[in-house]
C-alpha cells in the first residue's frame with residue numbers, strides 16, 4: 001500500500017507560518033503525478049487561504065528539486081514528495097521540505113521467498129530505494145531470527161541501506177545483497193560498483209525474490225579514462241566543457257567551481273554549458289570547440305548511454321572519470337568496481353550541495 005504522508009506536508013505548512021495568499025509549490029515523482037490534483041484538493045481544504053502550484057517538470061530522482069521554478073512563481077514554500085533530502089533547504093532559492101512517500105511490503109512473504117539467502121557466507125547487505133526504507137529494519141530483524149546476519153550499509157547523508165542510481169554504499173567484494181526495488185536501474189548500480197556482488201532483488205510488485213545476474217559493463221569507461229589521460233599527457237587539458245545539468249539541482253555548482261579551479265590550475269580552459277536534458281545533437285555542435293566534455297548531471301547518462309557519444313570527436317566523461325584523468329588514485333579506484341558515490345560527501349567528485 002502506498003502511503004502519502006500528507007500529515008507531514010500539513011505539519012511543514014503549519015511550521016512555515018505563511019501569510020494568507022502565500023503560494024506553495026508541490027513537486028511529485030513521475031509515478032505520482034496523477035495524484036497531484038487529489039493532493040492539491042486535500043491541502044486546499046486544510047489551508048483555504050493558500051494557493052498551491054503544481055511543478056510538473058520531469059522528476060527523475062531526488063536531485064530534481066525544482067526550486068528555480070518555485071522561485072520564479074513566487075512560492076514561499078516548496079514541498080518535494082517521495083525522495084530523501086539530497087539538497088538541503090539552505091542551498092535552495094525557496095524553503096523546501098521533503099515529504100516521504102512509503103510503500104508497505106509484505107516482509108513475511110519476502111522472508112519466505114528469500115530461501116537462496118540461507119546459503120553463502122557473510123552478512124546480507126540490505127538495500128532499497130527511498131520508498132521501501134522503512135521495511136529494512138524489520139527484514140533485518142527477521143533474517144537475524146533465522147540466523148542470517150543482516151546489515152544496512154550507509155552512505156553518509158543518506159538513510160541506512162538507501163541506494164540511488166548514482167550512489168551505492170561502499171560494499172565489500174562479493175557482498176551478498178538483498179535489494180528492494182522495481183526495475184533494473186538500482187540493481188545495475190550495485191553491479192557497476194561491485195561486479196562480483198551476489199544480488200537478490202525483491203520486487204514488491206511481483207512479490208518474488210529474484211537472483212539478479214548483472215554483467216559488469218564499466219571497463220569501457222575505464223578505457224576511455226585511460227585514453228583521455230594519455231591525450232592530456234600529450235597535449236595538455238585544452239578546453240574542458242562542463243555540462244551543468246539544469247534539471248532541478250542535478251548539476252552541482254559547488255562541484256563546478258571546484259572543477260573549474262582545478263582546470264585553471266592545470267593550465268586548461270573551462271567552459272560551462274547549461275542544459276536541462278542532454279541532447280545528443282546539441283552536444284555534437286559543441287564538439288568542435290571542446291577537447292572533452294564533463295557531465296555535471298546524472299552520471300548514469302554517460303554510464304548507461306555513453307556509446308551514443310562515441311564518434312563525437314571528444315570524450316564525454318562523468319565528474320569522477322574526469323578526476324580519474326587527473327588523479328592516479330581515483331583512476332585506480334575504478335578498476336575492479338566502478339565507484340558510484342555521486343552523493344557521498346566523502347568523495348572528491350561528489351555532487352552534494
Ligand code: SF4
Pocket residue numbers: 060061062063064164165166167250297298299300342
Ligand atoms: S543523479 Fe541520476 S541517479 Fe542520481 S538521484 Fe539524480 S536521477 Fe537519480
